[in-house]
């Protein structure tokens with residue numbers, strides 16, 4: 349099916365159907381891993397890099413939170429890399445189906461617990477590491493700022509936030525280039541032109557990426573003084589912020 353005139357459902361690839369402005373993670377659980385890895389350049393490599401970086405901040409008694417755990421793919425990478433420590437890894441996601449999938453995948457690892465919750469309203473305990481892998485641009489800017497403040501408050505001194513985000517370019521010329529390159533990347537991943545257009549329609553008003561400067565400002569306003577860009581490819585960036 350391409351577009352259902354009655355429901356407005358349009359194909360966005362990987363057998364997923366979404367309406368304009370209504371991208372819905374709850375409908376995407378089964379196809380999620382395949383879809384996200386085809387949609388984000390260096391998605392797997394990025395998770396491995398985060399896992400390696402996590403070893404600087406995870407000690408035997410640590411508490412680690414992941415905001416937007418989805419099916420648990422980043423958690424699997426981190427828990428595998430930081431083997432031998434009895435730390436706790438709490439993966440939060442607002443979509444029950446995602447958390448069920450993550451809990452099932454990691455059911456044999458007692459360090460992991462998936463929690464169904466809106467991260468913005470969550471009461472965090474003191475933690476040594478927060479991870480957010482391509483999640484915050486799905487949280488509206490006002491709420492994003494509230495969440496960032498809570499993350500900073502909950503982090504222990506010396507603890508860190510590792511945050512990867514889809515980003516916007518600082519001006520129209522660079523945005524044109526990024527958009528063009530990203531479209532070509534998605535075609536190279538096997539998406540049809542129609543699916544690429546429908547996906548960007550589905551994300552209207554749902555995904556609200558910041559520029560690099562806006563992300564660094566968000567971190568600074570929350571209280572972070574030590575920040576570094578750790579990844580940059582196409583319209584995707586990663587940041588390390590240490591308290």
Ligand SMILES: C[S@@+](CC[C@H](N)C(=O)[O-])C[C@H]1O[C@@H](n2cnc3c(N)ncnc32)[C@H](O)[C@@H]1O
Nearest residue numbers: 373416418421422441442443466467481482483
């Ligand atoms: C792009 S996915 C994250 C991908 C995942 N970290 C990975 O490595 O595969 C974004 C996730 O954030 C979740 N999410 C969006 N808003 C949220 C919120 N306010 N609180 C918790 N989770 C949220 C979505 O349900 C979705 O599963």
